[in-house]
Amino acid sequence: MTVPASKSGIHKRVVLAEADIDRALTRIAHEILEANRGSRDLVLLGIPRRGFPLAQRLAQKISAVDPAVDPDLITGQLDVTMYRDDLRRNPTRSPLATQLPPSGIDDKVVVLVDDVLYSGRTIRAALDALADLGRPRIVRLAVLVDRGHRELPIRADHVGKNLPTSSRERVRVHLAEIDLIGGSAVNEVVIEDRL
Amino acid sequence: MKHLLSTQDLSARNALRLLNVAEEMAAVGQREIKKLPALRGRTVVNLFFEDSTRTRISFEAAAKRLSADVINFAAKGSSVSKGESLKDTAQTLEAMSADAVVIRHPASGAPARLAASGWIDAAVVNAGDGTHEHPTQALLDAFTLRRHWAKLDGTPSAGTTLAGMKVLIVGDVLHSRVARSNVWLLTTLGAEVLLAGPPTLLPVGVGAWPCTVYYNLDDALAQRPDAVMMLRLQAERMNAAFFPSTREYSRRWGFDDGRLALLDTMGLDDTVIMHPGPMNRGLEISSAAADSPRSTVLAQVRNGVSVRMAALYLLLSGDSQDDPQDDQPENQADQPDQLATTPEGRTP
Numbered sequence: 001m002t003v004p005a006s007k008s009g010i011h012k013r014v015v016l017a018e019a020d021i022d023r024a025l026t027r028i029a030h031e032i033l034e035a036n037r038g039s040r041d042l043v044l045l046g047i048p049r050r051g052f053p054l055a056q057r058l059a060q061k062i063s064a065v066d067p068a069v070d071p072d073l074i075t076g077q078l079d080v081t082m083y084r085d086d087l088r089r090n091p092t093r094s095p096l097a098t099q100l101p102p103s104g105i106d107d108k109v110v111v112l113v114d115d116v117l118y119s120g121r122t123i124r125a126a127l128d129a130l131a132d133l134g135r136p137r138i139v140r141l142a143v144l145v146d147r148g149h150r151e152l153p154i155r156a157d158h159v160g161k162n163l164p165t166s167s168r169e170r171v172r173v174h175l176a177e178i179d180l181i182g183g184s185a186v187n188e189v190v191i192e193d194r195l
Numbered sequence: 196m197k198h199l200l201s202t203q204d205l206s207a208r209n210a211l212r213l214l215n216v217a218e219e220m221a222a223v224g225q226r227e228i229k230k231l232p233a234l235r236g237r238t239v240v241n242l243f244f245e246d247s248t249r250t251r252i253s254f255e256a257a258a259k260r261l262s263a264d265v266i267n268f269a270a271k272g273s274s275v276s277k278g279e280s281l282k283d284t285a286q287t288l289e290a291m292s293a294d295a296v297v298i299r300h301p302a303s304g305a306p307a308r309l310a311a312s313g314w315i316d317a318a319v320v321n322a323g324d325g326t327h328e329h330p331t332q333a334l335l336d337a338f339t340l341r342r343h344w345a346k347l348d349g350t351p352s353a354g355t356t357l358a359g360m361k362v363l364i365v366g367d368v369l370h371s372r373v374a375r376s377n378v379w380l381l382t383t384l385g386a387e388v389l390l391a392g393p394p395t396l397l398p399v400g401v402g403a404w405p406c407t408v409y410y411n412l413d414d415a416l417a418q419r420p421d422a423v424m425m426l427r428l429q430a431e432r433m434n435a436a437f438f439p440s441t442r443e444y445s446r447r448w449g450f451d452d453g454r455l456a457l458l459d460t461m462g463l464d465d466t467v468i469m470h471p472g473p474m475n476r477g478l479e480i481s482s483a484a485a486d487s488p489r490s491t492v493l494a495q496v497r498n499g500v501s502v503r504m505a506a507l508y509l510l511l512s513g514d515s516q517d518d519p520q521d522d523q524p525e526n527q528a529d530q531p532d533q534l535a536t537t538p539e540g541r542t543p
Contacts, residue, residue: 081233082508087513088513092509093512094212094215096219097219
């Protein structure tokens with residue numbers, strides 16, 4: 001599916017549509033349950049901004065499989081702004097809220113959830129942030145898109161889609177919870193390339 | 196923001212951003228590990244030419260919670276008492292590569308001089324200059340008020356303003372930098388500010404300020420304020436007879452037990468009493484008022500650390516020395532990961 005280049009000279013290509021995202025999340029939810037042998041001690045922490053709605057969606061799917069799970073009680077948000085290694089190289093970022101589930105993260109199986117895995121630096125920051133908040137038994141990583149170009153020895157345990165990309169391209173994830181495009185809520189993953 | 200010198204030139208956007216960041220910093224204060232690595236390796240110098248307890252400790256705690264190194268410099272016991280000028284002191288700090296200088300000075304405008312002179316490259320934070328401004332105190336007052344206001348509304352405080360709030364500032368406005376900073380900031384944030392004090396302790400030109408002035412505390416209280424901020428009577432700056440006796444001052448302008456009871460009889464159950472500290476108990480505020488459930492004195496101190504963490508973070512993180520980003524919408528955290536890590540991927 002190719003959208004013609006817009007006037008600004010940016011070439012856009014939709015690589016995952018709404019149904020693809022949904023299927024990928026359903027599979028990841030099952031993978032998480034399989035790897036954990038059930039829902040015991042599971043905590044899903046989304047990394048703002050788009051990791052959090054993804055974590056909520058995964059929790060919904062997990063509770064659909066295991067009705068004993070209350071999705072709100074296993075989902076949280078982990079802000080990593082203050083732990084980034086590029087704070088001095090970029091314009092000032094405002095930190096967002098960190099909200100842990102009431103049970104905390106000590107001795108839990110924490111699944112970090114993010115939209116795009118790229119350099120791995122966000123996940124490095126997330127691991128540092130986690131260490132300041134408690135001591136999980138296991139930390140796993142689930143991402144919707146892995147686009148390669150890792151700069152750190154980090155890999156994801158659960159991947160929605162591996163997308164080979166050029167580092168010139170940008171991968172944009174749009175989620176209905178956050179993104180309004182042209183006034184309507186959209187779920188899609190787009191690759192943008194400047195021509 | 197490169198410096199934090201006054202609240203008069205602080206835009207509503209920047210003020211709200213700082214308060215919102217402070218909200219997240221407050222959450223860190225609730226954790227077991229109250230430390231963030233954001234300013235690791237940066238040096239913050241506390242340059243205090245005037246006595247201070249809570250402001251200096253608060254800045255020190257804020258810098259340490261952000262993992263910055265802190266150098267405390269008090270004019271007493273330093274070369275300043277040997278006659279060293281502000282310029283030479285500043286250049287010494289520059290040679291030690293300070294990243295931020297938190298300065299309190301008896302002369303109004305000293306922080307602005309430091310920031311504009313080119314003596315020093317560091318970010319300058321005004322921690323009180325003469326009778327000019329004390330911006331972080333006003334910000335922590337606004338933060339305290341905003342939390343109170345949002346709690347009454349039952350909404351989360353992040354992102355909200357003080358619109359509709361009525362704040363009464365009472366006492367020695369003439370010598371008070373806290374009052375000045377609060378007048379500018381609270382009006383910027385949408386609150387209505389009322390001043391009350393004896394005419395001798397109100398500055399010339401107060402009529403041009405964006406607030407209503409009352410010369411009788413009970414008339415001002417009849418306006419049903421949502422918060423009453425008592426100012427400290429600054430005896431150390433008083434070189435003239437501003438009022439006949441402290442007893443008369445306390446009776447006419449002090450928040451005493453009678454006025455505390457008056458708030459109850461007026462049905463102002465949600466009105467809070469603020470004081471920037473240090474308090475002269477029995478003079479501008481009675482012990483019963485200072486220790487009542489309405490008093491926010493300790494909350495103000497607690498919030499001071501969060502607000503100063505936010506100020507230091509916003510001044511010291513980021514690459515831009517003269518920031519063109521300052522007026523961009525606040526969606527930097529919204530950018531996908533790849534933007535943050537590849538210079539070539541950044542928007543032109």
